[in-house]
Amino acid sequence: MVTIKQIAKAVGVSSATVSRVLNYDPALSISAAKREAIIETAEALNYETPRNRNRGAKRGTVGNSADDRLPRLALVHFLQPSEELSDPYYIGVRLGIENRCRDLKTEIVKVYHSDEFPAPDLLQEAACVIVVGKHSAREVAWLKANSRHLVFADFNPRRDDIDCVFCDLGSATRALLDELDSLGYQRIGFIGSFENIDGHSEPHGEQRCRSYIDWCREKGRFDENLLVLGNICDSGQNLRLETGYMLAQQLLAAAARPDVILTANDNMAIGAYRAIQEAGLSIPEDIAIVSFNDIPVAQFLNPPLSTVRIAGEHVGEAAVDLLLEQIAGRDFNKKVIIPTRMIWRQSSRVPELKTLVAAQ
Incomplete structure (x- = not known):
């Protein structure tokens, strides 16, 4: 049975570094080449x-x-x-x-x-x-x-x-927005990305963004100043962290800032945390954050991130x-939908029922 220690020795890094790479920790500062070497070594050793x-x-x-x-x-x-x-x-x-x-x-x-x-x-x-x-x-x-x-x-x-x-991230987005609405959030901001397929960019084509716009319009609450999008597809860079940071700065500069920000993924949320903290604001007292993916580092942020768990x-x-x-x-085709699950943590208010369940 191959161990993390053996992989660390083969690559020439610490066991902690190997563990964080294999647990998909995006906050780890490590070169792409070293990260790739760890993953390839783990695969080669059948870890x-x-x-x-x-x-x-x-x-x-x-x-x-x-x-x-x-x-x-x-x-x-x-x-x-x-x-x-x-x-x-x-x-x-x-x-x-x-x-x-x-x-x-x-x-x-x-x-x-x-x-x-x-x-x-x-x-x-x-x-x-x-x-x-x-x-x-x-x-x-x-x-x-x-x-x-x-x-x-x-x-x-x-x-x-x-x-x-x-x-079905569109349905998951609508369910999350309904929860945020029930928690009393009125100005819900959105940070996401353009839909890029085959070299063509569709600004509002990404399903989380589309569902956000449709939901806000149905409620009569759509404000274009609360929707900011960026391009996260430039190769060779981990731009999701930086993009989240820059887009959050735009939202914070709005005449009336949001009371909660929904980000399309956790990496963007990490960038948004930095922008909010640099602005001297507190999460969730001044502004709340919710997101998608539930990557391992989400639970270790300060405060821990409320996020939709997507089982990759x-x-x-x-x-x-x-x-x-x-x-x-099998002679017929199938479409399989893997369900998502909302994980409520301290970066936002928590529905009362979820609080009771967590306390038991």
């Missing part, structure tokens, strides 16, 4: 967290029979490696796929985003393809035409002939399971 070891034990003999195995799998990612390494959520999706494939003794070929389509032979030889993240209609059609068994993870291509697994690893695992069903002969 599994205690959670995944227990999960594998519960599965028993899965992967021991020929019927439970997958042919060679191609993993097509919409991000470049440096971008994925800066996003704990997408690391979780990929590790969910890889851990499930390890159980099934399946070889994975990774294909990361570039300006060109991958070689058709690569997909056709792989037999099974999982595509992670957002792709244009043109890309979806090309991938469908060149894949025998295809599943999209963390993206709904809105086609009835393609399997996909995703979280479960998205990845379910994508592999859909491929197994396809190979077994």
Whole structure:
């Protein structure tokens, strides 16, 4: 059984650093090359967290029979490696796929985003393809035409002939806004990003942003000054932290600042924390923060962050399971929605029922 200490020795870093990298801690100051070396070393040594070891034990003999195995799998990612390494959520999706494939003794070929389509032979030889993240209609059609068994993870291509697994972030956003409204928040700000697909930017296309706008308009409370968006897709940089910081500064400069800020992901929330604290304001007394993802560092912020938990690893695992069903002969397509869960912490007011449950 490989240990964190062995990985640390192989890479030449501390055990604490390895642990924080493998737990997707975006606040860790480490070069992209060193982070990648740790992840690749862990994969090469077949390291599994205690959670995944227990999960594998519960599965028993899965992967021991020929019927439970997958042919060679191609993993097509919409991000470049440096971008994925800066996003704990997408690391979780990929590790969910890889851990499930390890159980099934399946070889994975990774294909990361570039300006060109991958070689058709690569997909056709792989037999099974999982595509992670957002792709244009043109890309979806090309991938469908060149894949025998295809599943999209963390993206709904809105086609009835393609399997996909995703979280309904639009519905989760509306549910969170309803909770914030019930808690008495009136001026709800939003920090998010542009929807970028196939080189085209759609300002309000991202589902959390779209749901926020629709909800506010239905309530007669939409204020364009409370909505700020940035581009988080520039490669080679962890811009989500910096983007959250800069966008939060814009909200704080508004004539009437929000009493709560909803950020599209936890990395942006971390940046917003810094902007709020530099402005001499207190969280949540002066301004509250809520977010999405529930990355491991969220519970260690000061104050701990209220955030919607999105189970990236479960998205990845379910994508592999859909491929197994396809190979077994399923002759209809599936769309699987992985539920989200709101984790209330001290960065905002907490619904009374949630407070009572937590106290028991």
